[in-house]
Amino acid sequence: MLGDVARLAEVSTATVSRVYNEPDKVSPSVRERVLQAASALNWIPNAAGRALASTRTHIAGAIIPTLDDQVFASQVAGMQAVLAERGITLFLGCSNYDPTQALTQVRAMLARGVEAIAIVGEAHPPELFDALTQARVPYAITYAYRDGSPHHCIGFDNRAAFVEITEHLIGLGHRRFAAVIQPAQGNDRVQARMAGIREALERHGLAVRPSHMYEGPATIAFGRQSLRAIWQGSEKRPTAIICGNDQLAIGVLLEAGELGIKVPQQLSVTGFDDVALAQEIHPSLTTLRVDTAEIGRRAARYLLDVLDGRENVESCVVQPVLKIRESTARVSGSKK
Amino acid sequence: MLGDVARLAEVSTATVSRVYNEPDKVSPSVRERVLQAASALNWIPNAAGRALASTRTHIAGAIIPTLDDQVFASQVAGMQAVLAERGITLFLGCSNYDPTQALTQVRAMLARGVEAIAIVGEAHPPELFDALTQARVPYAITYAYRDGSPHHCIGFDNRAAFVEITEHLIGLGHRRFAAVIQPAQGNDRVQARMAGIREALERHGLAVRPSHMYEGPATIAFGRQSLRAIWQGSEKRPTAIICGNDQLAIGVLLEAGELGIKVPQQLSVTGFDDVALAQEIHPSLTTLRVDTAEIGRRAARYLLDVLDGRENVESCVVQPVLKIRESTARVSGSKK
DNA sequence: TTGTACGCGTTATCAA
DNA sequence: TTGATAACGCGTACAA
Numbered sequence: 001m002l003g004d005v006a007r008l009a010e011v012s013t014a015t016v017s018r019v020y021n022e023p024d025k026v027s028p029s030v031r032e033r034v035l036q037a038a039s040a041l042n043w044i045p046n047a048a049g050r051a052l053a054s055t056r057t058h059i060a061g062a063i064i065p066t067l068d069d070q071v072f073a074s075q076v077a078g079m080q081a082v083l084a085e086r087g088i089t090l091f092l093g094c095s096n097y098d099p100t101q102a103l104t105q106v107r108a109m110l111a112r113g114v115e116a117i118a119i120v121g122e123a124h125p126p127e128l129f130d131a132l133t134q135a136r137v138p139y140a141i142t143y144a145y146r147d148g149s150p151h152h153c154i155g156f157d158n159r160a161a162f163v164e165i166t167e168h169l170i171g172l173g174h175r176r177f178a179a180v181i182q183p184a185q186g187n188d189r190v191q192a193r194m195a196g197i198r199e200a201l202e203r204h205g206l207a208v209r210p211s212h213m214y215e216g217p218a219t220i221a222f223g224r225q226s227l228r229a230i231w232q233g234s235e236k237r238p239t240a241i242i243c244g245n246d247q248l249a250i251g252v253l254l255e256a257g258e259l260g261i262k263v264p265q266q267l268s269v270t271g272f273d274d275v276a277l278a279q280e281i282h283p284s285l286t287t288l289r290v291d292t293a294e295i296g297r298r299a300a301r302y303l304l305d306v307l308d309g310r311e312n313v314e315s316c317v318v319q320p321v322l323k324i325r326e327s328t329a330r331v332s333g334s335k336k
Numbered sequence: 337m338l339g340d341v342a343r344l345a346e347v348s349t350a351t352v353s354r355v356y357n358e359p360d361k362v363s364p365s366v367r368e369r370v371l372q373a374a375s376a377l378n379w380i381p382n383a384a385g386r387a388l389a390s391t392r393t394h395i396a397g398a399i400i401p402t403l404d405d406q407v408f409a410s411q412v413a414g415m416q417a418v419l420a421e422r423g424i425t426l427f428l429g430c431s432n433y434d435p436t437q438a439l440t441q442v443r444a445m446l447a448r449g450v451e452a453i454a455i456v457g458e459a460h461p462p463e464l465f466d467a468l469t470q471a472r473v474p475y476a477i478t479y480a481y482r483d484g485s486p487h488h489c490i491g492f493d494n495r496a497a498f499v500e501i502t503e504h505l506i507g508l509g510h511r512r513f514a515a516v517i518q519p520a521q522g523n524d525r526v527q528a529r530m531a532g533i534r535e536a537l538e539r540h541g542l543a544v545r546p547s548h549m550y551e552g553p554a555t556i557a558f559g560r561q562s563l564r565a566i567w568q569g570s571e572k573r574p575t576a577i578i579c580g581n582d583q584l585a586i587g588v589l590l591e592a593g594e595l596g597i598k599v600p601q602q603l604s605v606t607g608f609d610d611v612a613l614a615q616e617i618h619p620s621l622t623t624l625r626v627d628t629a630e631i632g633r634r635a636a637r638y639l640l641d642v643l644d645g646r647e648n649v650e651s652c653v654v655q656p657v658l659k660i661r662e663s664t665a666r667v668s669g670s671k672k
Numbered sequence: 673t674t675g676t677a678c679g680c681g682t683t684a685t686c687a688a
Numbered sequence: 689t690t691g692a693t694a695a696c697g698c699g700t701a702c703a704a
Contacts, residue, residue: 001696001697001698002698003698011674011675012675012676013675013676013697013698013699014674014676014699014700015673015674015675016698017698017699017700018673018674018699021699021700025673025674026673026674027674030673030674042467042470044443044446045447045697045698046447046449046697046698047384047447047448047449048383048384048385048387048393048449048697048698049388049680049696049697049698049699050699051384051680051698052385052388052679052680052682052696052698052699053679053680053697053698053699053700054680054698054699054700055680055699057384066413067410067412067413068406068409068410068413070404070406073403073404073409074403074404076403076428077403077430089427089429089444089448090428091425091426091427092412092428093425107380108425110380111380111382111383112383112425113383113384131378134378219612220612220613220616221612221616224616247612250613250616251616254616254617254618257618258618276555276556276557277556280560280586280587280590281590282590282593282594337680337682338681338682339681339682347690347691348690348692349683349691350683350684350690350692351690353682353683353684354683354689354690361689361690363689366689366690381681382680382681382682383682384680384681384682385680385681385682385683386682386683387696388680388682388695388696388697388698389681389682389683389695389696390682390684390696391696
């Protein structure tokens with residue numbers, strides 16, 4: 001421990017501490033002696049001791065639904081990169097899309113003394129936010145942005161994003177739509193996306209009929225099976241399918257290939273996220289690109305600013321960009 | 337803090353502590369009083385204080401190259417699941433495939449008092465392992481297994497895996513091979529994979545010619561561009577391409593589609609990992625399936641066993657399984 | 673620039 | 689079963 005280093009370097013414990021925390025306040029010769037002693041004893045400062053004495057833990061937390069989804073993984077990577085520069089390490093928690101688990105994770109992190117925390121989405125129990133507020137731990141909601149939210153959000157308006165993508169299709173003359181989306185239960189982002197689709201369609205007096213609405217796991221397999229069901233259904237077939245994310249859309253694309261459905265001639269397909277495969281697959285996928293790493297970086301910078309008592313002037317909105325590719329086209333026979 | 341709770345519950349601080357650490361040793365009535373006081377004050381035990389007093393942090397660490405790769409993300413998820421059951425939280429560090437960063441991360445984790453640590457691969461500076469040994473922190477190497485390794489490894493023999501996949505192709509009559517792999521520099525797993533390919537080919541007096549060997553980023557894009565280069569090259573074209581992972585193989589598959597190369601009639605392609613897309617893409621990809629989540633779970637259980645002074649009897653090997661699909665076939669004109 | 677001494681929030685030991 | 693008290697390893701006023 002620190003005391004041993006002090007003894008070996010023949011200085012006081014305070015000096016050893018200073019060497020690590022305020023190096024300028026120690027004369028170079030003494031500093032050198034201390035560092036040598038430390039390395040001789042193979043000593044590293046103990047974080048628990050530091051935390052207790054300084055009431056600073058240098059730990060931040062991030063809570064995401066799952067690491068299985070690239071978009072959250074890269075958000076975490078972005079946060080880590082920014083926080084590491086400031087000597088802050090990141091505790092990671094996965095809620096598995098379960099608000100109860102999210103609450104448990106937050107409690108565990110508070111016990112660990114996280115100084116700040118980022119949480120994906122705002123659909124969480126009030127106790128979660130109460131706990132954060134009581135503990136005076138600054139937090140940010142990521143991957144979602146909503147005007148009028150009581151929280152500081154960093155992300156984008158999921159509803160507006162899906163209005164945009166729906167309007168794109170309407171503009172191409174589409175009138176019959178199907179939707180394939182991930183489970184909306186307890187997921188504010190997905191709910192907002194559905195609301196966006198509905199809103200855009202309503203403006204034009206349109207709607208997705210229930211039999212053309214598929215909700216299930218965000219996998220390629222579910223995308224496939226949804227298209228098959230839609231195509232075999234008795235209803236008049238849609239000319240466009242809006243998918244909740246790229247995985248689902250890629251599933252639809254692959255199944256279309258198998259069923260001999262021509263995309264985009266017979267059917268337009270859209271995704272969301274813009275994963276690497278979206279621009280590589282054939283036909284390439286029209287989708288909305290979201291810079292999730294930037295969401296992570298910005299969340300980290302915001303939290304650091306709050307901790308420093310600085311004002312954060314960065315925009316909270318990381319705008320998704322519509323990438324129009326081969327999977328969407330003007331509906332055949334529709335006039336420009 | 338704990339003292340406030342003690343006062344409110346009209347018990348000593350020791351009793352409050354017991355309620356949380358050895359509940360059986362406290363009478364039910366007192367226990368109830370303490371819990372009520374705690375919840376009234378909204379108190380959670382402070383981890384730094386506990387760590388200091390008990391010399392146990394309940395923290396473990398995991399160091400992976402990157403979160404951008406699904407296989408590492410799911411290993412982390414597997415570890416978390418097992419550790420969470422024991423109230424242990426996980427610190428995550430990404431080395432970005434840089435051994436120096438790995439060392440830095442390990443040091444940071446030791447300072448944080450991690451009780452155990454899992455590290456992907458064994459190609460790390462000796463100081464890293466020295467530090468771990470000196471600190472008496474048990475560790476496990478994941479995602480790699482090698483007979484004769486001085487470390488406890490949990491994973492599979494990358495060399496043997498690629499011998500298997502290469503032999504599969506040789507057995508199908510292939511004699512001219514190309515290889516598309518990720519950067520081998522500082523990556524023992526990739527080096528082992530290359531060695532496996534080489535070894536299997538040598539047994540049959542074969543080798544990949546340098547002009548058919550492509551090393552670059554593990555992306556779909558690099559897979560594509562490698563196939564294009566191979567196909568345009570002046571050398572006699574290979575009949576099989578072995579890829580270092582599924583991303584690369586999917587790139588090759590997509591580019592083959594674009595170039596009008598028939599897979600598997602003209603060209604066989606293999607991958608590694610068995611990502612979700614591998615069985616969905618057309619033609620589906622022959623690859624080796626690795627249960628990375630199981631690697632994570634087993635690593636976690638091993639580390640827990642060491643911490644408990646228990647002997648771990650689980651196998652260190654998580655055997656990859658060859659998934660033969662449509663992308664490989666008997667070379668045309670070869671006899672069975 | 674350096675040292676002294678106290679306190680951070682909890683657990684562990686021992687005695688009651 | 690419960691309580692008093694001394695650690696745990698470090699940072700930080702304050703004094704020198």
